[in-house]
Amino acid sequence: MKLRQDNKIYPFLLNNEWKESESGKTIKILSPDDESIVGSVPSMTQEEVDTAARASKQAQLEWADTPIDERVALLHRWADELEKMEDEIGAIIQHEVGKDVSSAKGEVTRTAELIRYTAEQGLRVKGEYMTGDGFPGGGKNKKALVQKVPHGVVLAISPFNYPVNLSAAKIAPALVTGNTVLFKPATQGAISGIKMIEALVKAGLPQGVLNLVTGRGSVIGDFIVTHPSIDMISFTGGTETGKHIAKEASMIPIVLELGGKDPAIVLEDANLDKAANEIVSGAFSYSGQRCTAIKRVLVMEDVADDLVRKLKEKVEGLTVGFAADGANVVPMIDDKSANYVETLIDDAKDKGATVVTTGERKKNLLYPTLLDNVTEKMRVAWEEQFGPVLPVIRINNEFEAIDLERRNKYGLQASIFTNNMEDAFRIADKLETGTVQLNGKTSRGPDHFPFLGVKNSGQGVQGIGRSIDSMLRDKVVVINL
Numbered sequence: 001m002k003l004r005q006d007n008k009i010y011p012f013l014l015n016n017e018w019k020e021s022e023s024g025k026t027i028k029i030l031s032p033d034d035e036s037i038v039g040s041v042p043s044m045t046q047e048e049v050d051t052a053a054r055a056s057k058q059a060q061l062e063w064a065d066t067p068i069d070e071r072v073a074l075l076h077r078w079a080d081e082l083e084k085m086e087d088e089i090g091a092i093i094q095h096e097v098g099k100d101v102s103s104a105k106g107e108v109t110r111t112a113e114l115i116r117y118t119a120e121q122g123l124r125v126k127g128e129y130m131t132g133d134g135f136p137g138g139g140k141n142k143k144a145l146v147q148k149v150p151h152g153v154v155l156a157i158s159p160f161n162y163p164v165n166l167s168a169a170k171i172a173p174a175l176v177t178g179n180t181v182l183f184k185p186a187t188q189g190a191i192s193g194i195k196m197i198e199a200l201v202k203a204g205l206p207q208g209v210l211n212l213v214t215g216r217g218s219v220i221g222d223f224i225v226t227h228p229s230i231d232m233i234s235f236t237g238g239t240e241t242g243k244h245i246a247k248e249a250s251m252i253p254i255v256l257e258l259g260g261k262d263p264a265i266v267l268e269d270a271n272l273d274k275a276a277n278e279i280v281s282g283a284f285s286y287s288g289q290r291c292t293a294i295k296r297v298l299v300m301e302d303v304a305d306d307l308v309r310k311l312k313e314k315v316e317g318l319t320v321g322f323a324a325d326g327a328n329v330v331p332m333i334d335d336k337s338a339n340y341v342e343t344l345i346d347d348a349k350d351k352g353a354t355v356v357t358t359g360e361r362k363k364n365l366l367y368p369t370l371l372d373n374v375t376e377k378m379r380v381a382w383e384e385q386f387g388p389v390l391p392v393i394r395i396n397n398e399f400e401a402i403d404l405e406r407r408n409k410y411g412l413q414a415s416i417f418t419n420n421m422e423d424a425f426r427i428a429d430k431l432e433t434g435t436v437q438l439n440g441k442t443s444r445g446p447d448h449f450p451f452l453g454v455k456n457s458g459q460g461v462q463g464i465g466r467s468i469d470s471m472l473r474d475k476v477v478v479i480n481l
């Protein structure tokens with residue numbers, strides 16, 4: 001592995017000027033791979049954050065008045081610039097959040113595609129025309145023009161695991177609909193976010209239309225969330241953070257995409273080879289640090305031995321090591337996260353789970369662990385591990401699967417593996433999740449599909465079309481003839 005170090009301070013963006021904080025304070029970002037320095041970002045003061053929020057507000061009316069074709073053209077140019085920077089941004093994502101380079105570059109190209117599709121979809125926003133005669137006393141002489149108007153300033157807060165894609169999935173729909181943006185990237189992921197916004201500035205971002213602030217969420221978070229210039233919040237991250245923000249934000253419209261505990265339900269007649277392939281890649285890619293990772297397997301007892309044998313074979317075939325070397329299972333984002341996963345494994349072992357396969361721990365690198373005979377008493381059966389451990393729970397019938405899922409406090413996605421579509425639909429109908437995948441792993445894309453979590457997994461809907469909807473509100477003008 002090549003050790004890279006970069007002591008550069010990556011500045012924040014205010015009114016299209018790249019600036020360093022007057023506080024002189026910075027946050028050093030270390031790579032999860034090898035602790036080499038990725039760079040530093042400013043730890044902004046409250047005054048600086050306040051100025052950035054106000055700048056976004058000040059630019060909003062003019063941006064909303066800018067013809068839609070110009071807003072769309074900006075997004076297309078942004079996508080082009082991002083593609084030109086694919087290698088550079090891919091390398092930074094890889095270094096900063098420890099993703100293998102092909103996934104990191106893939107994130108950049110996926111984002112360019114997402115932005116282009118968002119631009120096209122933005123052209124299709126339509127209002128409505130209504131007459132009053134559908135209601136007693138209304139009459140045809142009352143005519144309503146229902147317009148779709150932007151909220152104002154969208155606060156976009158993103159998590160570390162897709163520092164470019166999940167940020168752009170908020171920024172692009174906000175901009176195309178005439179909102180301006182205050183963007184707060186995850187601290188671990190901020191440099192990738194800054195580089196992505198560099199591409200937007202190169203594309204011709206008008207002054208003030210997006211301002212980027214950096215600093216720890218625990219320090220500046222509450223201040224921005226409650227800032228009077230903010231009119232809508234789009235947040236992706238952990239459930240506890242999301243719930244906290246929702247409370248603070250009070251009456252501000254908010255979309256929350258939060259944690260998950262997605263199950264793979266495997267019935268007796270499933271194609272077990274396909275199920276094992278999908279489950280292992282769904283559970284362990286990027287070390288399970290995806291909201292949509294498969295986080296528990298519920299398998300029928302009759303086929304459990306066969307499935308576990310196939311899972312074991314595949315898990316043992318995964319490469320483990322540094323992201324820079326292209327390993328499948330890579331170091332977790334930090335030691336704290338690795339410690340948490342280890343406590344879940346220890347708890348399960350203490351309570352009698354069978355360790356099918358595991359490996360050593362080297363700092364924040366955890367070898368993949370497969371646990372069988374996991375029971376409801378074990379924390380790993382319920383808590384979001386967000387790491388490379390997969391619990392298998394054996395069940396005797398579909399009702400047990402449905403019951404376990406209805407008691408799951410998360411409700412992002414679920415997979416069902418079966419060859420019987422009648423069974424698949426019957427079970428799918430009973431699951432309280434945003435999405436059910438039949439014979440495939442849980443995953444967000446393609447990015448124009450609606451993407452949502454229920455229960456503790458979120459509020460509101462993302463996915464290109466729905467994200468655009470969430471960033472607009474109705475405004476009614478009534479003509480009284």
Ligand code: NAP
Nearest residue numbers: 158159160185186187216217221237238241257258259291
């Ligand atoms: P996180 O710790 O909740 O952080 C997410 C973002 O919130 C970061 O930008 C963080 O800033 C910021 N933040 C923290 N405290 C804040 C506050 N009081 N006010 C405002 N912002 C605040 O989540 P993470 O560790 O980055 O991501 C992992 C979690 O996200 C997992 O639970 C995963 O399932 C979930 N996730 C969900 C989805 C989905 O679409 N459903 C997608 C990806 C991830 P700092 O970085 O500065 O702390």
Ligand code: G3H
Nearest residue numbers: 161290291292443444445
């Ligand atoms: O981490 C959460 C992401 O939204 C998951 O996206 O299913 O494309 O990996 P993905």
